[in-house]
Amino acid sequence: MTDTTRDRAAIILAAGKGTRMKSDLPKVMHPVGGRPMVDWSIDLAREVGCSRIIVVVHPSQSVLIDHVKALLGEGCIAFQDPPQGTGHAVRCGEAALKGFAGDLVVLYGDSPLVPASAIEDLFAALGTGAALGVLGFEAETPGLYGRLILSDDGDLDAIVEAREATPDQLAVTLCNSGVMAGDADTMFRLLGKVTNTNAKGEYYLTDLVGLARAEGATCKAVQCGEEDLIGCDSKADLAEAEAIFQARRRTAAMDSGVTLVAPETVYFAHDTVLEADVVVEPNVVFGPGVHVHGGARIRAFSHIEGAEIASGCMVGPYARLRPGTVLETDVHIGNFVETKNTRMGKGAKASHLAYLGDGQIGASVNIGAGTIFCNYDGFLKYETKIGEGAFIGSNSALVAPVQIGKGAIVGSGSVVTKDVPANALAVARGQLVQREGWAISFRTRKSAEKAGSTQKD
CATH class of the missing domain: 3.90.550.10 (Spore Coat Polysaccharide Biosynthesis Protein SpsA; Chain A)
Known part of the structure; x- marks a missing residue:
């Protein structure tokens, strides 16, 4: 003051x-x-x-x-x-x-x-x-x-x-x-x-x-x-004020050492903090409450709000980080991954197509494609905890509250409703049933049905 x-x-x-x-x-x-x-x-x-x-x-x-x-x-x-x-x-x-x-x-x-x-x-x-x-x-x-x-x-x-x-x-x-x-x-x-x-x-x-x-x-x-x-009496005035604000913030960011690949496509909030040597690719939107540390890269078409991103992180393209997200050093968040109120430890990865809400994810954890943290039962939110070095197979659903132990492996397609001990393998899916030759008889039957239907028409 x-x-x-x-x-x-x-x-x-x-x-x-x-x-x-x-x-x-x-x-x-x-x-x-x-x-x-x-x-x-x-x-x-x-x-x-x-x-x-x-x-x-x-x-x-x-x-x-x-x-x-x-x-x-x-x-x-x-x-x-x-x-x-x-x-x-x-x-x-x-x-x-x-x-x-x-x-x-x-x-x-x-x-x-x-x-x-x-x-x-x-x-x-x-x-x-x-x-x-x-x-x-x-x-x-x-x-x-x-x-x-x-x-x-x-x-x-x-x-x-x-x-x-x-x-x-x-x-x-x-x-x-x-x-x-x-x-x-x-x-x-x-x-x-x-x-x-x-x-x-x-x-x-x-x-x-x-x-x-x-x-x-x-x-x-x-x-x-x-x-x-500028005074804002209309939506047109409001848009003009926003444009002035954005232009000034883009210039200030680049003057401070931030790389904006396509400055006119990046949008800031009033309190956005980008440190020197951050790289921001085209079409990125920063909502309120974002702090990106030096050396991180925000890839194209990502939307980030209420998040802290440490150095060495790679976010996007097409990622959405919601309030309460904390990414520690060298975390990778890939395309179509959404996080909310989740901390990811050093070197953790979620490379594609995942929802990670209300979670604590340890260092070097790998989250497979299609993984979902089932954090809401219609009334309350619950937390998912994953220990250091764990591996979550693709298309898994972790039903909170649940803990996956350090070094544990969850098999692809699993629905996990109970805690998994450290270094254990957890597989929770229906048993594979095979019937030899069934596909041939199925195709023969269906071809006949289709031919009969065509003749009637």
Whole structure:
């Protein structure tokens, strides 16, 4: 957490219904990089050292409310009902910050890519004597964005909405992101002066700049990239934010020594960790909670989530590793193998067509093709344990709870329902029955039946 000389707090605006998302899920709960957008804003507030974080929501957003309470606790929710603009939303958080003395930053729950460095720059501007700091960006196409109008000395003189701007002001490309910081007491005092005498009848946070300037206070504009400040109001916006996030993570991974054979086909989660000398082949998806150690190779078309993969491992192609998977050094997971909540010891192999759920697999174990851990009885999950050096023949079903001893061999096609001792052979399948010449008589009989059926037709 960043050291600060003044306490810091954040109010995150998240009460918007997000009608353009066309979804029952609250807008800020839609994910970018595998986690809800509001989590990005909460994490940003934490990263810049905010000791108090308030999320402003609408009372109808029960999914969002429960989610935020689980992250921040009961006292971190404020309600806005009905919505009356950004200024009104910030005022709704005032009571939740009662007794706070320090700097306040206003963030947005639908802006997942804002860098911590930009917020630090805002707070730094306050440290130079500015009453308010506003985060802006140079827009390629300014459109309907509010314009940040600077004075000759570079201070922020005003925020002008596009609909109210003069032609000269419309030519300005420095635009308002909506992110603002200032002394909390000052911001709330100025908000008390904001009116809703405008076309929308709303209370605008942007009016604070004009009010502060009218009192002779200094305001500052801080800039960062346009991509950093993308807000997601629609599924198209969400896809654009995801694309920006993925492009940045791919570049960061390669810069850190990871080989991405076809970078544009690899997808990361927000917390994916790939160490130097990991090789990732095309069309690999990393869900949340993945750590791949250096020297491992992830082959094409694999899906990995909630897994730790040690050095020397080979995973895929077409493998699926689900949460709770731990692969120790030099493990091989082949095509169409699925693991879940299973640890595989050093050098263990499951080369093809297996389901390994809720298992403990020892070092150097070989799992044959078609092997299944039968871990669920319709009510509870059970564990399968396989000792070091055991061999499980192809097309075997291990019915948990069951243990296969060290060095044991399970014959192909076995259904194992009892523990197998170390170094034992276990074969559990029906006895082979042979009838000499039966196939000839079978074919003769069936050929006659078919001929008779054809004549009748």
